[in-house]
Amino acid sequence: MNIVTKKPEVLVSVHEARLHYQVGGAFAAMRGKSTVVKAVDGVTFDIRRGESVGLLGESGCGKTSMGRLLLKLEDTTGGSIHFDGEELGEVRRHRLKKFRSRAQLIFQNPFDAINPRFTIRATLSEPLENAGIPRSEREDRIIKALELVRLPEPEQFLDRYPHQLSGGQLQRVVMARALILQPEFVVADEPVSMLDVSVRAGVLNVFRDVRDRLGLTAIYISHDLALVRYVCERTIVMYLGRIMEDGPTEDIVHEPLHPYTKALVAAVPVPNPDQSHDPLPIGRGAPDPRNPPSGCVFRDRCPSAHARCASEVPQPRPVGSRLVACHLF
Amino acid sequence: MTEPLLSVRDLRVSYQVGRSFVHAVDGASFDIPKGSITGLVGESGCGKTTVARALTRVIADNAAITGGEILFEGRDLAKLPEREMNALRWRDIAFVPQSAMNSLDPVYTVEYQLGEVLRRRGGMDRRQARKRSEELFEMVGIDANRLNDYPHQFSGGMRQRVAIALALALNPKLIIADEPVTALDVIVQRQILDQLKELQVRLGLSVILVTHDISVVAYICDRTVVMYAGKVAESGTMQAALTAPSHPYTMGLRNAFPDLQGAASGVLTPIEGAPPNLANPPAGCRFKPRCPFALDVCGSEPPVVDVAPDHPVLCHRARESAALRIEAAKTETWMARA
Secondary structure, X not given: OOOOOOOOOXXXXXXXXXXXXXXXXXXXXXXXXXXXXXXXXXXEEEEEOOOEEEEEOOOOOOHHHHHHHHOOOOOOOEEEEEEOOEEHHHOOHHHHHHHHHHEEEEOOOHHHHOOOOOOHHHHHHHHHHHOOOOHHHHHHHHHHHHHHOOOOOHHHHOOOOHHHOOHHHHHHHHHHHHHOOOOOEEEEEOOOXXXXXXXXXHHHHHHHHHHHHHOOEEEEEEOOHHHHHHHOOEEEEEEOOEEEEEEEHHHHHHOOOOHHHHHHHHHOOOOOOOOOOOOOOOOOOOOOOOOOOOOOXXXXXXXXXXXXXXXXXXXXXXXXXXXXXXXXX | OOOEEEEEEEEEEEEEEOOEEEEEEEEEEEEEEOOOEEXXXXXXXXXXXXXXXXXXXXXXXXXXXXXEEEEEOOEEOOOOOHHHHHHHEOOOEEEEOOOHHHHOOOOOOHHHHHHHHHHHHOOOOHHHHHHHHHHHHHHOOOOHHHXXXXXXXXXXXXXXXXXXXXXXXXXXXXXXXXXXXXOOOHHHHHHHHHHHHHHHHHHOXXXXXXXXXXXXXXXXXXXXXXXXXXXXXXXXXXXXXXXXXXXXXXXXXXXXXXXXXXXXXXXXXXXXXXXXXXXXXXXXXXXXXXXXXXXHHHHOXXXXXXXXXXXXXXXXXXXHHHHHHHHHOOHHHHHOOO
């Protein structure tokens, strides 16, 4: 682990963060029909320097919204997020620019994240230009960034356009763009979900390698525990805007505690023809963020739900090495 | 193996792109036994979707079946007149296209769309169609009172269930599903797969599941056909393909997969490089540029070798596969070429 002793150990501190959206528009509001979607609803966690944390959950669980809050691409509607001791809500103007160079996003779909009309050189020059890096230094920085993500013979890529690169190569360019300003903190949002299995491993290996070499603090957002396990030592499981379980990834893989985590772990297919085909311990249906159940948001799909789950929101409680938000613990 | 339901022999499909031809499927042969689920696996651009579409002859305007046979119940679908082929679709062979959203029309209710198939193709009247629709919804686990809903009112997983109901409408013998669970979350994915398997067993269906995800195949398929660059690299039972993969590409795929059961410290090994451009494929074995075991002989067309009964492999070194498997399990083997 790459902890610099002078600085405080915690890089990111999230306290009761909320991101509520008003949906339904003006007409619905007039008729009193607008609703609030609680994309993130009272989430608390700290991330230490050099730590890699997986944000795990299904679509609509708030994992991407949480990532956007951490990067100040969205402002919280409640609670607070501190980055290196500074409250993100207070970060403005030139300090925002500074923050942007320290915290970066690695996008999900490399084909959407890069302007198809920009050459790779132009794509990678842009952040340098924004950060005020003199023209004379840029080429050198670009080559170094491409070497960092292990694109062989980087010079040959500079004048190419995105469509001339394979998906795996393009995702490395996306990574290079996020890393070119030497950030301390990166949020990777499902960075390999669009890639073929045979090249996925290569991109994940680069991600791990770069993170270790630069001592990055990283958030890896995914719905696939097998991928999170490969890159993160700690995992936070989210469901409908709340944290269900938070702890060391290996513990979660081998002995999930929260009923939702149990279902998630059981659902991951493994390349083994002898695996179990037991029904998943979870109710059918997708979570509806407009209309979450009272009490525990997971209770309507939970096989162990009881009366207390409807009346009282379970708070995260320490269980061994973990925090679990469930009345069973 | 009993008499196959479908037998594909040396199938060739080409796309015309400008003045050149892309041979997306270049001599594919495999059998689909009755009452089995077969996984058609491979990465993007390997020709798996083209094969699936060619089986129902629903291919792009610039594509054509240029050779080979598709034998289905004694008839060659590749040469069947369009009118007879059309009579076969839905009734004998149903196709579930990639992403359920694309197979459903957003401006009609789901009942209307089911009814269209049931009345036009199944010759049912309105009342029979309604009854069958309710039956179908019950089969795929959706409440019948949602029949009047529009596609956007369903979640992704539910839409996929609707697409499966649609495919089942006229009791086909074979269902071809193109990446049916790719866009879905793990939990929904698993529930859909369980549903599909349950229906397949109950109705005695044959299913071809097109996917890039070998773990999905391992979960529900009995058999697999592994494609690479327009050719079938290897085919056989699931057990054979996973425990004794005999084509270096299949061996490589096994290594590239993150696994919840394996050791935590395990390192994933990618297959370096990318599949060849099919407008101008390399001579000989198409996997040669990425293969750690390539020899000079691989520059010539590889033979199909039966490494075991019902387990053909397209590789010059297929007979050495037991030894190659040991080498292929080591990361260094694949890194050496990088």
